[in-house]
Amino acid sequence: MDHLTIIDEAAKYVKHKLFDFQEGGHDWLHTYRVWQTTKSLAIHTKCNKTVAELGALFHDIADAKFTNGDETIAIKLTENWLQQEKLEKNIISAVLHIVKHVSWRKQYKYDALNYPELAIVQDADRLDAIGAIGIARAFSYGGFAKRPIIVPASEANQLNGIEDTISHFYEKLLHIKDSLHTEHARALAHERHEFMLQFLNQIHKEVSYVYF
Numbered sequence: 001m002d003h004l005t006i007i008d009e010a011a012k013y014v015k016h017k018l019f020d021f022q023e024g025g026h027d028w029l030h031t032y033r034v035w036q037t038t039k040s041l042a043i044h045t046k047c048n049k050t051v052a053e054l055g056a057l058f059h060d061i062a063d064a065k066f067t068n069g070d071e072t073i074a075i076k077l078t079e080n081w082l083q084q085e086k087l088e089k090n091i092i093s094a095v096l097h098i099v100k101h102v103s104w105r106k107q108y109k110y111d112a113l114n115y116p117e118l119a120i121v122q123d124a125d126r127l128d129a130i131g132a133i134g135i136a137r138a139f140s141y142g143g144f145a146k147r148p149i150i151v152p153a154s155e156a157n158q159l160n161g162i163e164d165t166i167s168h169f170y171e172k173l174l175h176i177k178d179s180l181h182t183e184h185a186r187a188l189a190h191e192r193h194e195f196m197l198q199f200l201n202q203i204h205k206e207v208s209y210v211y212f
Contacts, residue, residue, distance in 0.1 A: 001085065001086075001087075003049065003050050006050065006054070006085060006087070007050070007053050007054070007057070009085065010053075010054055010057045010058070010081070010085075011035070011057055013081055014028065014031055014057045014058065014061060015028050015032075017061060017077075018031055018060070018061070022066065022144070023066070023140060023141060023144040024137075024140045025136070025137035025138070025140035025141045025144075026060055026063050026065075026066070026137075026141070030060065030128060030137070031056070031057060031059070031060055033128050033133070034056050034059060034060075034121070034124045034125050034128055035053060035056040035057055035124075037056075037123075037124035037127055037128065038052050038053060038055070038056035038120055038121055038124040039052075039053060040184070041120045041123055041124055041182055041184055041185055042120055044182065044183070044184040045116055045119070045120055045182050045184070046116060047116040047117050047120060048091075048094065048117055050091060051091060051094040051095055051098070051117040052116075052117040052120050052121060054082070054091070054095045055094075055095050055098030055099065055102070055117055055118070055121040056121045056124060056125075058074070058077075058078040058081075058095060058098075058099050059098060059099060059102045059121055059125060060074075060125075061074050061077050061078055061099070062074035062077055064103075065141075071100075074099055075096060075099060075100060078095060078096060078099050079092065079096060082095060082096075094117060097115070097118060098117060098118050098121050098122075101118060102118065102121055102122050102125055104126070104129075104172060104176075104179075112181040112182070119181035119182060120181075120182060120185075122181065123180045123181055123182050123185035124185070126176045126179065126180060126185075126189075127180075127185060127188055127189060127192065129172075129173060129176055130173055130176050130177070130189060130192040130193060130196055131191070131192025131193075131195050131196065132192075132195060134173060134192065134196065135195075135196065135199055138165055138168055138169065138173065139165055141165075142164075142165030142168070147162065147163055147164055147165050148162070148164045148165070149164060149165050149166065150164050150165070150166040150203065150207055151164040151166075166200070166203065169196060169200060173196060174193070174196065174197075176189065176193075177189045177190070177192075177193040
């Protein structure tokens with residue numbers, strides 16, 4: 001099966017699985033953006049484009065945040081589909097490697113020169129976590145998880161360990177720019193990072209007279 005056909009079939013399958021997803025930050029449209037960004041980054045990086053695009057399409061097929069922490073579901077869904085399509089074993093293995101290790105939470109250490117497809121998909125996924133779309137996704141998930149938007153330090157002890165959404169920017173999102181592997185992704189990240197800083201500065205100004 002040629003590249004365009006297998007990617008088209010994969011996109012149809014993943015869209016069917018994620019189109020009516022329960023949370024807007026991890027739905028089909030998120031996967032679609034990561035897929036399109038992956039294609040863009042792949043132009044600038046030597047890689048197996050079939051592996052990279054399949055990795056992008058399946059990277060969030062069953063995010064563990066929505067499966068009670070079960071990380072095996074995504075692997076099983078991906079592997080079953082790839083085997084059903086009778087793809088080569090080396091392709092299946094490479095795509096599964098992306099699905100297993102792409103997330104920020106894993107903090108998987110590797111040489112991007114040895115795994116360019118993982119680097120590209122990871123960069124594409126992380127780009128979608130910052131900038132205006134990243135802000136929107138953060139609050140989409142925050143609402144889904146019933147997190148408060150922003151809480152002053154003086155009241156944090158009343159939350160019993162529940163995070164507010166603004167804390168997520170300082171714990172993860174502001175660190176993404178310096179974690180990217182590919183030169184093109186780093187160039188794209190600069191504007192998005194600066195936009196988040198402007199947003200955080202503005203939101204702190206707007207609530208400071210109330211909370212701080």
